Amino acid sequence: MTDSALADTLREAGLKVTEPRVAVLTALTDIPHSDADTIFGAVLPSVPGTSLQAVYGVLAALTAAGLLRKIEPAGSSALYERRTGDNHHHIVCTECGAVRDVDCVVGHAPCLTPSDAGGFTVHIAEVNFWGVCPDCQNALTQKSAD
Amino acid sequence: MTDSALADTLREAGLKVTEPRVAVLTALTDIPHSDADTIFGAVLPSVPGTSLQAVYGVLAALTAAGLLRKIEPAGSSALYERRTGDNHHHIVCTECGAVRDVDCVVGHAPCLTPSDAGGFTVHIAEVNFWGVCPDCQNALTQKSAD
DNA sequence: GAAGTTGTCTTGAGTTATTCAAAACAACTG
DNA sequence: CAGTTGTTTTGAATAACTCAAGACAACTTC
Numbered sequence: 402m403t404d405s406a407l408a409d410t411l412r413e414a415g416l417k418v419t420e421p422r423v424a425v426l427t428a429l430t431d432i433p434h435s436d437a438d439t440i441f442g443a444v445l446p447s448v449p450g451t452s453l454q455a456v457y458g459v460l461a462a463l464t465a466a467g468l469l470r471k472i473e474p475a476g477s478s479a480l481y482e483r484r485t486g487d488n489h490h491h492i493v494c495t496e497c498g499a500v501r502d503v504d505c506v507v508g509h510a511p512c513l514t515p516s517d518a519g520g521f522t523v524h525i526a527e528v529n530f531w532g533v534c535p536d537c538q539n540a541l542t543q544k545s546a547d
Numbered sequence: 548m549t550d551s552a553l554a555d556t557l558r559e560a561g562l563k564v565t566e567p568r569v570a571v572l573t574a575l576t577d578i579p580h581s582d583a584d585t586i587f588g589a590v591l592p593s594v595p596g597t598s599l600q601a602v603y604g605v606l607a608a609l610t611a612a613g614l615l616r617k618i619e620p621a622g623s624s625a626l627y628e629r630r631t632g633d634n635h636h637h638i639v640c641t642e643c644g645a646v647r648d649v650d651c652v653v654g655h656a657p658c659l660t661p662s663d664a665g666g667f668t669v670h671i672a673e674v675n676f677w678g679v680c681p682d683c684q685n686a687l688t689q690k691s692a693d
Numbered sequence: 694g695a696a697g698t699t700g701t702c703t704t705g706a707g708t709t710a711t712t713c714a715a716a717a718c719a720a721c722t723g
Numbered sequence: 724c725a726g727t728t729g730t731t732t733t734g735a736a737t738a739a740c741t742c743a744a745g746a747c748a749a750c751t752t753c
Contacts, residue, residue: 417720419730437710455731457711462730475619475673478710492667501665519647520681521638527621529673535666563749565701583739601702603740608701624739 414466424448425459426483429469433482434491434500440481474500474529492530496537503530560612570594571605572629575615579628580637580646586627620646620675638676642683649676 407426408418416422421444428443429435435443441456460481463469470485474493480500490503533541553572554564562568567590574589575581581589587602606627609615616631620639626646636649679687 417729419720421731450732452732454712454733458731461712471621473621475617492664492669494667495670501667503664518638518649518676518678520684521640521647521676521678522684523638523676523678524641525677527675527677529675530664530667530669531671531673532664532667532669538666538668563700565749567702596703598703600704600741604702 410468414463414468416462416466416468420448421451421455421459422463424451425456425463426468429481429483433484433502434472434480436478436480438478472500488525490528490530492532494534494537495531496533496541499534499536501534556614560609560614562608562612562614566594567597567601568605568609570597571602571609572614575627575629579630579648580618580626582624582626584624618646634671636674636676638678640680640683641677642679642687645680645682647680 404423404427407423410426411418411422424444424447425440427447428440432439432443437453437456437460440460441451441453444451444456460469460471464471464481467485469481469483471479471481472491473479474491477493477498482502484502492501492503493499550569550573553569556572557564557568570590570593571586573593574586578585578589583599583602583606586606587597587599590597590602606615606617610617610627613631615627615629617625617627618637619625620637623639623644628648630648638647638649639645
């Protein structure tokens with residue numbers, strides 16, 4: 402994705418096009434599911450004078466505009482991704498923290514409807530899977546074979 | 548639930564029975580889905596010399612022993628509850644933060660199996676619903692009627 | 694029932710992710 | 724090109740939580 406395409410994306414969302422914003426979008430295209438600090442590290446080379454606070458500001462603005470989705474897995478800092486609006490879920494590795502997208506389970510509206518919401522109006526259902534990624538499975542197998 | 552029943556619960560889990568631990572269990576029986584600070588406040592009157600750090604320690608020990616479940620909804624601090632081992636879910640009010648238990652959706656193993664786990668071994672599926680509680684619905688209706 | 698051992702609590706400080714505020718600055722408008 | 728509005732920089736502050744060391748209490752053994 403080119404910078405000018407990203408610029409258009411920003412403009413369409415009613416946001417001003419700035420270097421930090423384009424850089425953050427570029428970084429999240431390359432490395433999705435990154436936290437603010439990782440994004441800051443990825444952005445710093447191309448935007449030398451920037452700061453972590455600026456990254457937080459950009460992330461908040463882009464999330465509010467619907468350009469980013471913020472996910473907050475238990476026990477880790479907030480992660481951001483560009484894939485929005487499709488209600489997909491995530492699986493997190495309990496060993497290394499790796500995150501992977503999981504498409505919505507087999508076409509289940511039932512999955513997203515509690516049996517008894519106790520009078521609550523349900524707006525969204527959030528599903529997170531926890532498990533072990535292939536790499537860590539190998540590492541664990543290796544270890545137990547020692 | 549009496550203190551001695553709680554004491555037995557602790558002993559059965561292989562934990563020493565102490566005043567702060569009994570007090571934390573009592574507090575969580577009365578007010579489930581509480582955070583460390585709220586529990587601290589509820590415990591303080593009956594265990595005058597205690598500290599927030601002690602509460603954190605107790606919560607960690609009881610959670611590790613399987614006596615408590617820790618839930619960490621996005622954007623809020625960690626909450627604890629005594630209901631464990633039944634894989635139930637939660638619905639959180641986006642207005643006031645109220646949390647309510649939701650029994651597992653209509654008997655769905657499918658709900659807990661991602662369509663493509665990408666090589667991950669899935670251990671647990673976590674489901675959180677976000678919506679508006681009855682009280683806040685009323686408040687919002689009222690407000691729009693003004 | 695008393696002494697010892699082990700684990701728990703208290704006290705105090707430190708860490709990390711995140712947020713707030715004010716001034717300097719840059720992007721879009723006309 | 725100048726003005727306005729919104730963004731970024733700089734610096735500091737906050738909240739939730741963790742770590743560490745000594746004081747202390749619960750269960751065990753005698």
